Amino acid sequence: MRIKISHQTGAIVALFMCGMISLHGGITLLYLSMTSVALTSQEILMLYLSGCLGVMLIPLMGASCERVVLAALAAKILLVLCALSTGTVWTIPEALCSGLIASSSFYFAMREVSKRQNGKLLASVLILIINIESLVWYAAFGWLSELQSQVWLPLAYGLATILPLLYISTFVSTAVTHRVDLKQLLDLSKSLKVYNLCCYMLAVFAVNCFNLSLHHWAKLDAQHWWGSVPGITGFYILGILSSVALLSRLKVRNEKLLIVALLGLCAMGYWLGGGATQDSLLLIAAVFGLGGTSTMVMSSIVADLVQTHDTLSRLLVVAVLAAMQVCLICIAEVFADSAINEWQVIAVTGVALIILKVCQLCIESSTFKPQ
Known part of the structure; x- marks a missing residue:
């Protein structure tokens, strides 16, 4: 014992x-x-x-x-x-x-x-x-x-x-x-599902942007506890936990769930890139939504990523996710002088991924439709 x-x-x-x-x-x-x-x-x-x-x-x-x-x-x-x-x-x-x-x-x-x-x-x-x-x-x-x-x-x-x-x-x-050599890495990368990696990358990128923005957001409203680092983090985690609780009850196909989650993440990105940071109550609502939608995106495709059993596959997945995030940072830097920031880049990228998924589902439904 x-x-x-x-x-x-x-x-x-x-x-x-x-x-x-x-x-x-x-x-x-x-x-x-x-x-x-x-x-x-x-x-x-x-x-x-x-x-x-x-x-x-x-x-x-x-x-x-x-x-x-x-x-x-x-x-x-x-x-x-x-x-x-x-x-x-x-x-x-x-x-x-x-x-x-x-x-x-x-x-x-x-x-x-x-x-x-x-x-x-x-x-x-x-x-x-x-x-x-x-x-x-x-x-x-x-x-x-x-x-x-x-x-x-x-x-x-x-x-x-x-x-x-x-x-x-x-x-x-x-x-x-x-x-291993580069040829082995290239052969292994062919088995990865690029679309799922793009969606997962977008959610991870949003989480990284949240971590970098947290200290700046906490300076906007130092008078109330919900505007502090613990307050903002608490509402973000509440969004994560509510998403986990919701996912345990839902019985929805991963494709449809992914579209809904991406749509919510786009809305949160657009909101955080604009008016949400001007008011502390709007900010915590957006942060709550960010925690929930990013978790939904990751949860709907994490089962596919978990299937990478060997060490090399897992390290390759991580490297590809990082490379994709670098591309988003470069896009944000290109438009740094305009009104587009990294949160709006998240929103635009999410919309593009939604359009691709809808087109893919439409093609599949028309292909397998009985004559």
Whole structure:
């Protein structure tokens, strides 16, 4: 009995620490938006996504994903120590290392989920854990950023970095690695469903933009608790949880659900790119909708992505998602001098994906229609 309890406790601790890897990218983007005044949000995100793209160097070099991530985490600990001693945050290496670490979160999460037979239940528990952790850490970062001392925020960020390092060194065994070449990667990429990846990428891109905008939005209404970092984050998580609860009740084909979810994400993107940020109550309503619609988009196609069982496929999926987000950032930069921002780019891209899906469904219905 004692061994069983110890094993269950270890599994719970492993899930909580694994959640910190999935949360690492969001925490870093929030941290850099608070501390990096010389770079714009688009530049920070571009550096972060460049780190995500670097994950493909792991199989090309034949290196171990676990050891590479451990090295990146150790480098980030050194960067935190430098920030504590000099008071300067080195944004470029911080963003690059964080992108590499966060891009591996899908790989580590799938490893945890595939360990046990009740993988679907475990995935839901992991999502709940990540939401709880994000509320706690974002609230802590928001509160610490308001203090006059420049020490506490880097200390909290350092602690959030140590937890994934402890998780990999304690609970994760190093997998057998094989070196691959570009031809193998290209052959493997042919099996990926481009449309599903585009939809998933758009939802991830919206989440990244939320993490970068959170600190700026919290400055718009400092008088009310719902305008603070914890308040905005809380409503965002409520949107996620309401979406999960709704999805557990609905029995709708994934194609139709995806169209509805993309339509909602387009509306939220257009709203956040315009008038929603002018009023705190409108902002929390839009943030609530963003959490719900982005979760619906990801949930409707995540089953297809989970089917990538081997390490190389998972890393390739992450790299492709990052490359697509870089394309969206480039589009936003091209129209930077006009009225189009990254949120409106999300809305326009979502509309294009909806049109493609509707055309695809119409073609399929006409093709299989009995004569």
